[in-house]
Amino acid sequence: MTVSEPILRIENLSVALPEGLDRKHAVHDVSLEVHRKQIVCVVGESGSGKSVTAAAVMRLLPEKVLRITGGAIHLEGEDIAAASPARLCELRGNRIAMIFQEPLTALNPVMRVGEQIAEVLRIHRPQMDHRQIEARVVELMADVQLPDPDRLARAYPHQLSGGQRQRVMIAMALALEPALIIADEPTTALDVTTQAQILRLLRELLTKHDSGVLMITHDFGVVADIADHVVVMQQGEVVERGTPDKVLAAPEHPYTRALIEAVPRFRYRPEPERREAAVLAVEGLSLTYRSTSFLGAKRETRALDTVSFSLAPGETLGVVGESGSGKTSLAKTLLRFETPDSGRILFQGQDIAGLAGSALLQMRRHIQMVFQDPYKSLNPRRRIGQSLIEGPVQHGLSVGEAVKRAEDLMELVGLRRDALDRFPHEFSGGQRQRICIARALAMEPSVIVADEAVSALDVSVQAQVLRLFEELQRRIGFAMIFVTHDLRVASNICDRIAVMQRGRIVEIGPAQRVFEAPEEAYTRELLAAVPGFARKVAAVA
Amino acid sequence: MSANGQAPSLARRGILIDALLTNRVALFSGALLLAIALSAVFAGLITGGDPFLIRPRLRLRPPGSEFWFGTDALGRDVFALVLHGGRISLLVGLFAALAGAAIGTVIGLLTGYLRWLDPVVMRVMDGIMAIPGILFAVALVSLVGPSLFTIVAAITFAEIPRVTRLVRAVVLSVREESYVRAAEGLGIPARLVLLRHILPSCIAPLIVQTTYMFAAAILSEAVLGFLGVGFPPDIPSWGNVLAEGRAVFQRAPWTIIAPGLFLAVTVMAVNLLGDGLRDRLDPRLSRAAKVSS
């Protein structure tokens, strides 16, 4: 093997899809190389074939469904596309290791994490004795900056935080210093601050180890932060490749340009001039989740802690924060899916915090919700039309009028008037989210609460839906509470921002002021963790 | 596992027929079951004459071309008894399965949706499950006296908790779905949310569970007969045909084995039909829900 020989060389790889789908190949004629100490990012939207490529290199494809039909995968010169199952077991974990997207489900829930790291050593280094293995596990856990490795090694995965779990996965991958580490969306399931820490850790580790990294991601921010080389995939094919500077700054392929264009950037709405009386005012709202265990031990979680704010008609308030900050609890409480322990929710002057029964049902039409997952928020067994007229008919509109309104709304959100008799599965994710918006608007609400309403969508679709929200708001004039973890998205659509941490609003103010001159340390921490942020600021300066 | 992963909607018409056509075993089982049901309905035409006809000269004849299942201690044709018995046994199975499904669904829907009701109802259901179903049925039937109603009621009682638990589990998972939340958010009253958005999700697992209960109920009727508390001897059912055979089993094993295997084939057809429906309608429903009594 010569010095210049790459660790991984994929040549003309093709993976067939089962018959009867809209395209023949999950991956078609893909070639790429990964060198020592190099991080290669494969980037693309869902369905681009990026994860199939990663799984093919591990030979972890469900091979009855997804068959490698052509090409070669050379790992340190050996073609693993043709390796025997026994040889694959020798290579996996040893010369090639993988880090998965969701660290909670990727770890065995009933095995201690130390044992899970040790297992790699036991499989591939049978000559190591018990004490050596134990020492090596502690060393590895310290390497990935896990606190108190001796104690943590004896913990189970559910007892760790998301970031700690991903560190365990990384320790497992590094255990035998493999030639190649494949990371499939390793930070997507994590909070932004944790994501930034994990990316920094990966970079640092490569200065110590000799491995190459093949990283799969959908996020150009991650690419900007970490990649040495970028490969852009669309519909199973490579459309562009190059250094991140070149690809990000001067993309050649129209698809790459469109993708980069769609990445949300910090961009602010003009400040609204007038301030009318609030349509919604929240005063000292607190919510505690209580659970009683089998043996009677009581657990209390403070989800909301004296939250106060007000919302003017036509205004959008962004609620941002990490998971567990209470932003979704706030949305649920405003919609009265939860009843607060204390505090008031004044809707047009009336306190709705304690409403029940038919008064609650009547109030609900005025505050509507758009949910995160467009695949789950429409009843799969009911036609779109049925979902759209259900609410208005319940509140007294005749079926004929409700259908008319539904047709108008379909058009308003950019869909065909005559699509009302179709089922949800006939629509794409972005289209479904438009339908959900139409369903909310059919109630002619004064306030819309959108809970991570664009988070499950691909970036290009995300941008379209955001534009739709903005346009509708201009035309109809509802006020909106926009809950999101993505500060860039929030800056696009929100007039004001409330930053939440541990159930409290730590900072609230006009979007531009909060993001450009944050007063709180926590807000600064969140901003610093936004992928690609440092580079963007540098570019602006 | 496939890239598009989206299961086709079950909302379309004819899910049962659709399910049957895609599974050969289920199709065959369904056809067999239909044949058995028809043979029970037209038992008189097929076997001709009175199944109770006592012919002392022909007692305990082994199976042969004249008497397919042999004759019993009174010289009656066991095959004719079995075909006639199918009427009552299948009816008991059908009624018990439908009654259990209906009652269990109502309780399950309510207890899954009304949080305050849940602990009370579930303890009662646990209590019912703790009593061995067959013993309860034997005791009830022997106290009240055998009749179609008591036997169906006794078998149904033990099935209710299983349906309740199944429906409740579906309700608990579906009620957290965003589309149910969305309906609540539109101001739809709870009663309508249950009927429109939650009940339809229960239908597929209920169809499967009802099939299994049908099988279990046929078995239960047979066991009741075998233990001596089934229908009175003048009503032919699989249970009391088997009961008659017990006394003469050593000399004439066909008196139990022939009707027993006929019964087994029927129950197996129902179970295979249930498996086929489950694979098609509800791959996640495990057999764990079906701990038959």
Next chain:
Amino acid sequence: MAVPVMLVVATIVFLLLRLSPGDPALIIAGETAGPEALARIRAEMGLDRPLVMQYLAWLGEIVRGNLGTSVLSKIPVLTLIFDRLEPTLVLALSAILITVVVAVPLGAIAAWRHNSWIDRAVMMLSVVGFSVPAFVIGYILILLLSVKADIFPVQGYVSPFADPLAALRHLALPSITLALVFMALISRVTRSSLLEVLGEDFVRTARAKGNVERRVLWRHALPNAAVPIITVIGLGIALLISGVVVTESVFNLPGVGRLTIDAILARDYPVVQGLMLFFALIYVGVNLLIDIAYVIVDPRIRY
């Protein structure tokens, strides 16, 4: 948990026998008893008091461990039960042993070789186990192995403490008969819960580490499938108890199952009540043990 469940059981058992049509005193005394005999029995059993009072008094006795006395033999119910317990326990335990040793591996192999002929064979066996009534299986076994081949004795019971070898011969057929339906249940649950676990992310991780398939199955997948399996073993106790009653009748074993049927047919009220409570207590007890076992099997479960 266990206490309210047992209370429900007690209430059902009490109501079952009191609300049935017919005069309990008449049932106990027999159709031929004179009016003064009936009155005496009513007073003895407290049947002349209001139903609620009867219930509370009866409950009080049960809590003190007094299940009453047999109407027929005048022997305390508890004594009757304990005298007949051994054959039943021996039968049930051997059936459980056979089931766990055979059915769990069968189900695991079926899941591992999903859609292969082994899988289909195991599934078919399990459908047969569910569909053929235990007494038919019992009689077929007797016919083939006892009457025709004379390998095993036809019926009867020998205590393993008296003569272990003879006991083994006597127990073989009843244990297998009883185990079949239980095996059908457990192999199915093992298969389906393993299939579910095998689709999870951590199984992919285990493969990515270089584990061979055998180790992925036994070391990673099976421990994660254990909770549903032991849950169904617990729920299956009810199935087992029903099976015991039938099996003991077929093989003429002098256990509590036979005692139950005899008592029901003789309308021996207190014995029937006592036995139902006894069976329910076993069911609840086993399931309580299983709740405790969850904590050992799955560290995420805490009470």
